[in-house]
Structures are given as structure tokens and as C-alpha cells.
Amino acid sequence: MNNPTVFALPSRAYICEVAPRDGFQAINDQWIPTEDKVSIIRSLAETGVTTIEITSFVHPKAIPQLKDATEVVRSCNALKNIKFRALVPNVKGAERAIEAGIKKIKLMLSATDSHSISNANCITEEAQNGFYPIIELAQKKGIEVGGSISVAFGCPFEGKVPQERINQIVYKYESMGVKEISLADSTGTANPKQVYEMLGHLRNAFPDILFTLHLHNTRGLAIANAVSALQQGIVHFDSSIAGLGGCPYLPGATGNVATEDLVYAFHEMGVETGMDLSKVIHTAKDVKQKLGCRSESYMLKAGPSALLHTKVTSQQKLEK
Template structure:
């Protein structure tokens, strides 16, 4: 008989690596050579990851670091085992992405009007209405579309976002034919109780919608928030190798939850990701060395739990 106190979690989770977009765009003090971006993406492709957010097709003046988006995408077309997606802000970005070979695009939207005015120079509803030509183009070209809601768990201008506001935005996405929606904790303001309750509410309201989580670790709660999401049956997560990232438009916003930390936590709980943790740590070290960035990764500081023990005479002995 099952133990009624035993916690039941999903048996697997699907991770999308976002360092080539979220991580690289946060590096503003130096140019990352195009060939270096490509080589790091190739390293990531060897970790067992199946999904990579490879870049963003924003205007080069907005994010100069990603002005080579087309070249990067075209150079990685031979990595057919990877599902690539790109962030697009408008129809021009969508056109560039599709011409470059992208088969899945992700839309950019803020949960609050204040953040939207700061980020997109228009209010949320106006920005969302502007997605219609993008969605029509994607449908014509056979390209998948995912939606996003930035600052979904806390806005730097307006504080916590009411669940009714998120409901309104998701409803609008669904009416436009977008049924995959990423909830982004862009400021790292979310907490496990908040994440659990909001996801439970949204899953009850929109049972056919695929919700994904994009977590930043600004206040050290990203892993706890991912655990709360797992308890609500959410299995799709974004993460960034070595914890690289941080929105250039959000002061103090540190990087995404690190991929190696998230995979370690999931594997320790019996949630399979089909990713190789040792290879992830090796890749994180190489990318950190290449970029000279500190990032935020417990695996790079302490290593996986398995390293705490060594086998001696058939027993495990705790290292001093």
C-alpha cells in the first residue's frame, strides 16, 4: 500500500537551455565573438539537452550583443537533435528569425503596463495585440509560437501582480491561438507558496494550456520555486548554464537558475531530465572560463551530492 505521506512528483522534466540568449545578452562589457557563441552552443548540445533558446531577434541597438543572431542560427542548423527557439519582439524580428531557420518563436510580453512601457514603449494589451501579425506569419510558415509573461511574480514598478491580471493575459493568448505560455520570474521576486497557488489557479482555469517556468535566482528561491511548480505538475523549465543571465532592463536582476543546479535537484528527487550532470558541470566550467563571468552555480562551488562520499571497503565514508 502506498505511503499516504509520500510526496508524488512528475517522473520527468523538460529543460530549455537559455544561456545563448538570456546569458549572452546580459554580458554588456565586452563583445562575444560569433564563433565563440557558436562553439558554446555546440558544447551545450553535447549535454543531453534537447531544447535551446538560441538568441533573440531584437534590434541591434537594443541589445548589441545579439546583433549576429542570424549568423549564429544559420551556423547551428546541422544540430538537428536540438529544438531551437528564438525570442522575437515584433514582426521584423519574426521575419528575420524564420528566414534564418528558426522553427519556434517566443513572444515578449510584460505582465504590467509599467514594465511594458519601460520595455516595449506601450501598454501590455497594445503589445499583445501587436502579436497578431507575428502569429499569422508563423502559421503561414509552419513555425510554432509560444507566449511569455515577464515579471509574472513581481514587477519592479508595481509589486506583486494580481492573479486576475495573469488570467486576463493568458485568456488573450489563448484567443489568439497561443497555448504554450512561459511565466517568467524576471526579478526573482516569487516564492514557493505564490508559485504553487498561481500555477494551481491557472491550471484549473486553463487545463489545456502548457505552462512553463522561467526562473531567476535573484533572491535564492529559484530551486524552491521549481519544486513548488513540480508539485503542480509543471514539467517544463528554462535554465541557464553556470547561472548566467539577468535582464539588462531590470536593475539587480541576477541570472537564471543554473542548469546544472536544476538538473542536480531534479535527479536527486527522482525527476529525470535525460541530461548528463557531469557533462553539464564540465560545460559550465568551460563557458565560465571562456566568458570570465562568475554566474551563480552551486554545482561549480560544491559539486554534486555524489562527491560528498567515496567508496572504501564497501562502505561510503563522508569526506572531511
């Protein structure tokens, strides 16, 4: 008789909350007052999360919702035990971020030329070459730099991205001195087998790179994809409270995996996050109500399974 396969997972995972950037930028039908953004970030800081992607220093005309990036960052710099990072598209954005007090910046890059042209108005290679002056500036100022690869698992314009294409981009990042790279399933097309195989290949090919995962739940596979990543030893994930988010340059893009759903799933499997699930859910409810947005969050719809057991047990006692 064969021994059963051991379902081994890491004991700890780390979550970066991206709603203040990815979530807010997707809300383009109303202006979110700066004081509301700051209030939400402060509430997020109370959940136990240790990293927040607080904003993006893009041109105000590109994403008007984030035109108050400097004010938001400066209003939150005093928060303790929180690391902030910001997305920057160019040297000007990096300069603004550093001046505002950001200590870690994240670079924007597309896996395919088609998406890069739509997003950055140039092909991928040209966009990545444009990072040299940003990295040089960051090194002079002592600022951390992380890279990203959008539509890494599938592009709406070109379909599935070849592994060799991802390898080329990662190799270039590594040669530039970037040691942390986020792989984004921007369109929610990834599946668990694909995630497991790509991450396995990349970890073997680039052992000195810290890979992180940025998942969207467009087709309901984000949690399953996160589990596949855990099985490959990936422990850094992006998520968004109440599942807010969606790239403005992608047709039909939907929100990120909900932070409360990811925390719940990890905790149920014995993977600690350092976050208080009840506080995360409470914050998600407040954010959803404050912004008046719809949410696909399972925790907001059904709640934790332990709560269901409590309700059923209480009802049974009342019926006796």
C-alpha cells in the same frame, strides 16, 4: 495515527537551455565572438538538452550582443536532436528568425504596464495586440509560437501582480491561438507557496494551455519554486548554464537558475531530465572560464553530494 503525505512528483521534466539568449544578452561589457557563441551552443548540445533558446532577433541597437543572431542560428542549424527557438519582439524580428531557419518563436510580453513601457515602450495590452501580425506570419509559414509573461510573480515597479491580471493576459493569448505560455519570475521575487497557488489556479482555469516556468535565482528560491511547480504537474523549465542571465531592463536583475543546479536537484528527487549532469557541469565550467563571468552556481562551488562522499571516503582510506 495519520498517514504521512505522499511527496509525489512527475517522473520526467524537460529543460530548455536559455544561456545563448538570456545569458549572453546580460553580458554587455565585452563582445562575445560569434565563433565562441557557436562553440558554446555546440557544447550545450552534447549535454543531452533537447531545446535551446538560441538567440533573440531584436534590433542590434537594443541588444548589441545579439546582433549576430542570423549567423549564430545558421551555424547551428545542422546540429541534430536539438530544437531551437528564438525570442522575437515584432514582425521584422519574426521574419529574420524564420529566414535564418528558426522553427519556433517566442513572444515577449510584460505582466505590468510599467515594465512593458520600460521594455517595449507601450502598455501590456498594446504590446499583446501587436502580436497578431506575428502570429499570422508564423501560421502561414508553419512556425510554432510560444508566449511569455515577464515579471509574472512580481514587478519592480508595481509589486505583486494580481492573479486576475495574469488571467486576462493568458485568456488573450489563448484567444490568439497561443497554446504554450512561459511564466517568468524575472526579478526572482516568487516564493514556493505563490508559485504553487498561481499554477494551480491557471491549470484549472486554462486546462488546454501548456505552462512553462522561467526562474531567476535572485533571492535563492529558484529550486524551491521549481519543486512547487513540479508538484502542480509543471514539467517544462528554462534554465541557464552557470546561472548566466538577467534582464537588461530590470534594476538589480541577476541570473537564471543554473542548469546544472536544476538538473542535479531533479535527478536527486528521481525526476529524469535526459541530461548528463557531469557533462552539464563540465560545460558550465568551460563557459564560466571562457566568458570570465561570476557564477552563483552551487554545482560549480560544491559539486554533487555523491562526489563529496567519494572524496571523504578516499581521504579516510588514505589516513588509515
